[in-house]
Amino acid sequence: MKKTAVFAALIAAVALAGFLIYDGVANKTASADFFAMNTYVTADITGKDSAKCAEEAQKIVESLDTAVLSRTAENSVISHINLNGAGELDEKTAGYFSKLIEVCEKSGGAFDFTLGSVSDLWSFGSSPAVPDSEKLSQALSHSGYEKIILSGGRIEKSDKEATLDFGAAGKGIALDEIKACLESRRVKNAVVSVGGSVLLFGKKEFTVGIRDPFGNSGSYVAKLGVSDCCVSTSGCYEQQFEQGGKKYHHILDPETGYPVDNGLLSVTVISKSGLLSDALSTACFVLGIEKGSALAREYGCTAIFIDEDKNIYVEGDSGIIEITDGSYNLTERT
């Protein structure tokens, strides 16, 4: 009798130890912090394969940048097309082009990934200044997504001077590639942030802050309760400068070549797809609240607009947002 009790206790202890070890392995964490795509990238991963995935996440972003999307890396796909006017794409890259052309079309050209030469004239990355208006209209005349023809795996520019720039969607694409990697590994949950785009991976509910457009990078106006999605924010505060008492930022109106000036300070879009959350946050910023909301609705995404009068407008699931700064108002659209 006594022997049986000891045996049972032993079994229970072994099972508990096994569970603790298993749980410990399942909750193993790893992280990666690095600079790529002209921004800071952080990945915090929990799960058996966390260490391997943290390494893979870094490789994914770095090689997507230098081999495919970068406009400055000499051998990237985008550089090749910009230089030669055409190029062959693998299936995955052709898919990115196809989805982005669709966003260009559905946004009526508000989103346009051919503004590279126009963007360059503003020199946001180096010494930003208002460009010469002649040069600006010249560069603008060579832009326009309609000049990009995708046919099967071949991409061609009808105007050789059009300059591809995936700056408004590349970070989201990186999140999609990391997400596919995490799905193929033993990972419980993860938070990966590439500049203004964040992947929340797993069943857990995460809290994501929306930055105060008037504050510094650590100040927030609202928090979102979300899971299993990507959250991207396009904010005028990301890259801006002042000249002649006026502020200029990096999100450009494809019709004028000048920064969008519609009273919005930031737009946040939530989507299962990183490419869409990133591209749509830029598109909705350019379109403004009414047209931007219609576009977000068409894609089934939630969009949060913040304007210069501290109004916050939500299109979609308003249940996920809690305003944490009393000087901002959650405002109904009329």
Ligand code: AMP
């Ligand atoms: P994001 O921060 O995702 O809104 O992307 C802004 C970046 O996208 C800029 O720095 C430019 O490189 C590029 N860009 C600016 N205006 C547009 C636009 N209207 N459509 C597409 N890309 C743009």
Ligand code: MG
């Ligand atoms: Mg974007």
